[in-house]
Amino acid sequence: MEHFVKDSNTITDSKYVWSKRILIFFIIVLLIRLWDLQIMRGSEMRMLSEQNRIxxxxxxxxxxxxxxxxxxxxxxxxxxxxxxxxxxxxxxxxxxxxxxxxxxxxxxxxxxxxxxxxxxxxxxxxxxxxxxxxxxxxxxxxxxxxxxxxxxxxxxxxxxxxxxxxxxxxxxxxxxxxxxxxxxxxxxxxxxxxxxxxxxxxxxxxxxxxxxxxxxxxxxxxxxxxxxxxxxxxxxxxxxxxxNVDLEVQEVIDKALENKRGGSVVIDTKTGGVIALVSRPAFDPNKFVSGISKEDWQKIALDTRHPLQNRVTQGRYPPGSTFKIVLALKGIEEGLINEKTSFLCRGGMPYGGRVFKCWKKGGHGGVNIHRAIVESCDVFFYNLGLKLGIDRIHEMANIIGLGRKTGIDLPGEKDGLVPSSQWKQRVYKTPWYEGETLSVAIGQGAVWLTPIQLVQLASFVANEGVNYRPQIVKKIVSPEGKIIKTFEPELNASVKLKKDTIRIVKDGMKGVVNEGSGTAYGSRIQHVSMSGKTGTAQSVGEKGKNLGDHAWFIAFAPSEDPSIAISVLVEYGGHGSSSAAPVAKAVTETMFKEKKDIKEAKLNGYR
The missing domain is CATH 3.90.1310.10 (Penicillin-binding protein 2a (Domain 2))
Structure with a gap:
């Protein structure tokens, strides 16, 4: 019995010793772990703790x-x-x-x-x-x-x-x-x-x-x-x-082009500063900022009127009769025509087995360069085009800057096209034919320009052989008011033209708006003189449907000392005189508001 009790106590003591040893072992492991975390890796653990909290x-x-x-x-x-x-x-x-x-x-x-x-x-x-x-x-x-x-x-x-x-x-x-x-x-x-x-x-x-x-x-x-x-x-x-943009002018154009397709740009002829630039139809930019919905995006993307396209810098169109100014400049400058040169217009010109028609069915009769510009006689410019030939027309257009990008500070600008014999040979591997020159002479055929390029033509005439790169931003200023960068006028074209060339073309463009027979006489302004040139360009609508002609008008004002140049395009607008010219008139009236006489001051002098 004593032996059994003794053995039992021995077993109990043994279990206690082992339990104690195991407990001590875990305490030692815990202490080592705490040492590692608190001492050896203390800074790392504090950082992790901070990251969880901060x-x-x-x-x-x-x-x-x-x-x-x-x-x-x-x-x-x-x-x-x-x-x-x-x-x-x-x-x-x-x-x-x-x-x-x-x-x-x-x-x-x-x-x-x-x-x-x-x-x-x-x-x-x-x-x-x-x-x-x-x-x-x-x-x-x-x-x-x-x-x-x-x-x-x-x-x-x-x-x-x-x-x-x-x-x-x-x-x-x-x-x-x-x-x-x-x-x-x-x-x-x-x-x-x-x-x-x-x-x-x-x-x-x-x-x-x-x-x-x-x-x-x-x-x-x-x-x-x-x-x-x-x-x-x-x-x-x-x-x-x-x-350089003027909010008031921008809003005037925006209203004038409401519910239309087209675009308009106004520039400062002395600097190239863009005063206004509007393209229609448009889109609401605020929708993109907030995250445009799929429905709204589909409406824009699938819209056949292409509201995302900037028609002023990316829309390429036949310039119609506005292009006649290029031929007039080159023809007078080369001595091929003068003020007395006259061509007979009977409503069309037979050439190459077909008749190239003038817009006026009954014809203009005998026409000189002044009347040809004022009344936009096609027959006169058919004849002048043949005298010049396509390569001299291309040369003058290139000097002005037509057919190439203007360098305006907007992304995605498109170039244009003013053809030459070399261009056709390179692209189509065929020679240029004179019959093609007749179409180009009135701004049709293989000539495609943007509204921003055509405003350069208006500015070139206004400045008598000079135009500037269009520039929207005038200066960049830091939040503290420090000027980071300013944009000075940058010449695009600078050509010395004969005085007669400038005088004849300017007088013609002034007559377009201010003479009774002028194609834009309906847009004349009483208190300020505006000069311009209308254009009507044939077009092909969606899926081959004829939706009407494109309407053009380029202008500068005041006629005597031009400070602004304007280009207006209305897609499928018909005639430039009725659709595009009124937009330029609204711009000019806004920028050159009539000064009313104040007679009260004079009356006060007699009191």
Missing amino acids: RVKKVVAPRGVIYDRNGKILAETRPSFNIYIIPEDIKDFNQTVDGLAQLMNIERDEIIEKLKAASNMPSSFPVKIKSDVTMDDVAKVEAHRVYLPGVQIQIEPKRYYNYGKTFAHLIGYVSEISDEELKKKEYKNYSPGDFIGRYGLERSYESFLRGIDGEKRVEVDAMGREIRTLDIKEPIPGNNLYL
Whole structure:
């Protein structure tokens, strides 16, 4: 019995010893682990702890403001409420994604795609899900915040275009950068959710308008909500653009072209500064900033009127009778015609087995160069075209700058075409025929120009052989008011022409508007003289349908000392005299308002 008790005690003591040893072992392991975490890796662990508690958030920099020539704001920034997801704070992926999709009426796949696009960013990086939500949407998200871990609302500056469609093709728009663009080296300084200039000045001056983002360190709770801001590095706003554009003139053209297709541009003849540039139909740039819906995008993309096209810089059309000014300049300059040169117009000109018709069926009778310009006689210019030949016509057009890009500070400008015998041989491997010259002589056939190129023709005549590169932006100014860059006038063409050449052509263009037989006499102005040239160009409509002729008018004013040049195109507008010239008249009346006599001051002198 004593032996059994003794053995039992021995076993108990043995278990106790082993339990004690195991406990000591785990205590030693724990101490070693604590030593490693607290001493050896203490700084690393503190950093990880800080990262769980402290976040570094981007503070988006506002884009630069865009002003017109009189300091009126055309594009600025406004506060916008945007929905973000911070992947690190998501507790239940499906709960957060499905809940947000249902609450905000967003496709689940759309949310997942945006999260995937930012998968190479840190898990604490906020992924933008929806931009510019309403206050009602903000209230919904905040009310369901506890059920949507990882979802946050952030207030950020958003681009706003004060005059919407009026400046759509000139200022352009910004939109969110795409995944494909983020992969390119040129966009290495951009992050998912950033906005970038897509069109117009927004694109041309992206590097100046885009600011430098700041950042702030904030303390957050377990739900990812901000508790307090620890410190902040303020963002630097983008530089401001001051334009040569006049808001009032822009709005006048916009109204004149309402419900029409076409475009118009007005430039300062002394500098090349663009005073107005309108293309119609247009689009609302603010829709792109907020994230255009699929429905709205389809409406724009499938619109057969092509509202995204800038007709002033990208639309190429036969110039019609406006092109006759090129032949007049070259013909007089070369001594092939003078004021006494006359051709007989009986309503058409037989040539090569066919009759090339004049627009006036009964004919103009005997016509000199002055009447030919004033009344736009086709027969006169058929004859002059044959005298000049296609290569001399091409030479004069090239001197003026027609057929090539003007260099205006907008992206996507198209060149034009003024043919030559060499061009046809190179492209079609066939010689040029004289019969083709007759069509070119009246601005038809293989000649295609843009409204911005034709305003250069008007400016060339107004300046007596000189024109300048069109320039929209006048200067770039920093947020502090420091001038970063100014744009001085840049010569495009400078040719010394004979005095008779300039005098005859100028008198003819003045007569177009101010003589009773002039094709634009209906657009004459009482208090200021405007000079111009109408044009009617044959066209081919959609799917071969004839929708009517294109209407042209180019002009400069005042006739005696021109300071502005104007180009107007109305697609399928018919005659330049009735559709295009009234637009130029409205512009001229706006820029040169009639000064009313004030007689009261004189009466006061007798009191």
